[in-house]
Amino acid sequence: MKEKTLFLPGPTPVPPQVLRAMSAPLIGHRNKNFSALFERVQEGLRYVFQTENEVITYPAAGTGAMEAAIVNLLSPGDRILVAVMGAFGERFVDIATAFGAEVETIEVQWGQAPDPEIIAERLRADKNGRIKAVFVTHNETSTGVTLDLKGVAAAVASHPALLVVDAVSSLGGIELRMDEWEIDVVVTGSQKALMLPPGLSFCAVGPKAWEAVEKARMPKFYWDFRSYRKSAQRGQTPYTPAVSLWFGLAEALEMIQNEGLEAIQQRHNVMGRMTRAGAKALGLKLLAAEDVASDTVTAVVAPEGIAPSDIRRIMMERYGMELAGGQKQLKDTVFRIGHLGYVTPPDVLTCLAALECTLAELDFPVELGAAVQAARQEFI
Numbered sequence: 001m002k003e004k005t006l007f008l009p010g011p012t013p014v015p016p017q018v019l020r021a022m023s024a025p026l027i028g029h030r031n032k033n034f035s036a037l038f039e040r041v042q043e044g045l046r047y048v049f050q051t052e053n054e055v056i057t058y059p060a061a062g063t064g065a066m067e068a069a070i071v072n073l074l075s076p077g078d079r080i081l082v083a084v085m086g087a088f089g090e091r092f093v094d095i096a097t098a099f100g101a102e103v104e105t106i107e108v109q110w111g112q113a114p115d116p117e118i119i120a121e122r123l124r125a126d127k128n129g130r131i132k133a134v135f136v137t138h139n140e141t142s143t144g145v146t147l148d149l150k151g152v153a154a155a156v157a158s159h160p161a162l163l164v165v166d167a168v169s170s171l172g173g174i175e176l177r178m179d180e181w182e183i184d185v186v187v188t189g190s191q192k193a194l195m196l197p198p199g200l201s202f203c204a205v206g207p208k209a210w211e212a213v214e215k216a217r218m219p220k221f222y223w224d225f226r227s228y229r230k231s232a233q234r235g236q237t238p239y240t241p242a243v244s245l246w247f248g249l250a251e252a253l254e255m256i257q258n259e260g261l262e263a264i265q266q267r268h269n270v271m272g273r274m275t276r277a278g279a280k281a282l283g284l285k286l287l288a289a290e291d292v293a294s295d296t297v298t299a300v301v302a303p304e305g306i307a308p309s310d311i312r313r314i315m316m317e318r319y320g321m322e323l324a325g326g327q328k329q330l331k332d333t334v335f336r337i338g339h340l341g342y343v344t345p346p347d348v349l350t351c352l353a354a355l356e357c358t359l360a361e362l363d364f365p366v367e368l369g370a371a372v373q374a375a376r377q378e379f380i
Contacts, residue, residue, distance in 0.1 A: 007339065018196065018248045048253065063095075065187035071219065120156075123155065134162070138166060278371035311355075349375055
């Protein structure tokens, strides 16, 4: 049977050339060959992050990079502000709380995004500068919502707090300019728009953040930014890297540079619009409003009387396409279609055609071809 096709917000499909690169014979990670690979990867990562800053690579999931950001920047008792618009904003809260930070939140209904002005207003009220950092999720994977990150960065700029961004499901697919927007730390993972298997995470660290690192007293050893910075001077990592994933990363970054970030972001924008248009043409409701809708993942509300799990099951069993379920309170409400990384507009058309057939099998009234035609109008 044909292999399954991933329409998940992660892991995403891995290009054949990346898989081939990962199958290369291993090399020692303490020699000049790895150092050359290290420099090649650093150059590519700086391009994707749009930064001249150092980018630290961990053999970990994106959550590892989130924890690394917290323990390297803060001391127990530090007050932080977290904008929560879904499950991954809550994860920042959970990690910071576990390490003894004093956490204040700005929360919005899932499916919405916080207005940057609300964040600005809260920071203006912090007359004594107690808030040490603002943590935001650029693209909330659980809801298919994208934050106005440029606006948030402008709101934070007038306050001494650091700005830390979870860009796990946005970096490479949605515009993010770390240096230009004066963002202090950006974290991401390998299994999204970077087109790799899970297993690597990244922290890009700016000058203001490095100053905070020297004062931070939260416990850390493996995650310590300073160890990675010191080893980077020799083109190495302080501990054993996932060498095969580094081979794949170098290949994926070259693919990204060849296509160009602007072209990649435009491709993702088209696929986001196609997915939303197709779903609406079938009479389905989207969780996110159009003005905050993500270009990398779409959360679709299942029709009344039809379980999201049934839609996902048929999509997988009959059509070989894997969609994601809802998280936490959205578990029995939405299914999610990922359209990021090694995915093209024709792939989205195929997914929507299968979704039409799936809904018809579940006796939901659909006009076969409506979703494909609506999506096609966004593609041409």
